[in-house]
Amino acid sequence: MNIKTTTLAALFASAAMVTSAYAECEVNLRAADNQPAGYPTVAAVEAMGDMLKERSNGRICLEMFHSAQLGQEKDTIEQTQFGVIDINRTSIGNFNNIVEETQVLALPYIFRSVEHMHNVVDGEVGGQILGAFEEHDLVGLAFYDSGSRSFYNSQKPITSIEDLAGMKFRVMGADIFVDMVAALGANATPMPFGEVYSSLQTGVIDGAENNWPSYEGTGHFEVAKYYTLDQHLIVPEVLTMSKIAFDKLSAEDQDLVREAARDSVPVMRELWAAREAVSEAKVREAGSEIITDIDKTPFIEAMVPVYEKHVTSPLLQQLVADIQAVK
Known part of the structure; x- marks a missing residue:
């Protein structure tokens, strides 16, 4: 693997930032997250650390x-692959061009509900996808939640696929999301997330899509009061460990790490559910109209050409079938 000079500089700079606060321990693991203190994923990894310290008797x-x-x-x-960072929580989308198997988790309507997603990632399919990280110098430890993304707009309640016809929606800048919106009969408008509020306000776009905390936290509910819970994307986060760091551990400590990671999942899910509940309460109190009575079947059926375009390898096709077979 070729490493550019700038990459090496970043790795050494990151290593220099690591403190010796836990010098009394035999094994000191460095974990990274781009979210702020108190965020559910951050708190869950910290809970994992507490479990590790207790179960290892402080080692x-x-x-x-x-x-x-x-x-x-x-x-x-990259730093985790090279062993500078030991444990890392990231969005699954950042692995789509690294670990092929992760691509299925970002497909629209691949999960019928949050419960279905949990059953998938907690089962054999999730284990298979986590196992695929080892070919890329990483150890897949667990999946976390990042909520479900649904459509919201400033114009009208969306209760059917026909209601989407001709509407303009901001999407993330990836072909699959543009194709998803087009397949639903709407017009996709990729744009930076920071421009969404003003674009909704001025009518440049009719709507956007995101989860409860983002819809509430950005204030988008103030200018787009119709929120349709179609849950077109339920994309998990992933917790990985450097294979370099993992291989240095004894078999006993490897088991402790895997166990603590798994046990941190319900902690994270509980925190995320609480965060969503607070956001939902604020939005409802402000008078937004929440549409839940929709038939998602036409939405799902509209994804056939999207899957034909983006799910092309036998590996991904089998994973899609396996996910759809999970109850």
Whole structure:
């Protein structure tokens, strides 16, 4: 693997930032997250660290570097592969061009509900995808939540696929999301997230799509009061570990790390659910109209050409079938 000079500089700079706060421990693990202190993923990894310290009788310590202190997600992935960072929480989308298997988790309507997603990632399919990280110098430890993304707009309640016809929606700048909106009969408008509020306000776009905390936290509900819970994307986050760091551990400590990571998942899910509930309550109190009574079947059926275009390898096709077979 070729490493550019700038990459090496970033790796050494990150290493220099690591403190010796846990010097009394035999094993000191450095964890990274771009989210701020108190965010559900940050708190869950910190809970994992508490479990490790207790279960190892103080031999293993974990130090969390939140708020992108060690770099943004793409930077921290590389640093984790090279062993500068030991444990890393990132969005699954950043792995789509690295670990092929992760691509299925970002497909529109691949999950019928949040519960279905949990059953998938907690089962054999999730284990298969986590196992695929090892070919890329990483150890897949667990999946976290990032909520479900749904459409919101300033014009009208969306109760059917026909209601989307001709509407303009901001999407993330990836072909699959543009194709998803087009397949639903709407017009996709990729733009930076920071421009969405003013674009909704001025009518440049009719709507956007995101999860409860983002819809509420950005104030988008103030200018787009119709929120349709179609849950077209339910994309998990992933917790990985450097294979270099993992291989240095004894078999016993490797088991402790895997177990603590798994046990941190319900902690994260509980925190995320609480965060969503607060955001939902604020939005409802402000008078937004929440549309839940929709038939998602036509939305899902409209994705056939999207899947034909983006799910082309036998590996991905089998994973899609396996996910759809999970109850």
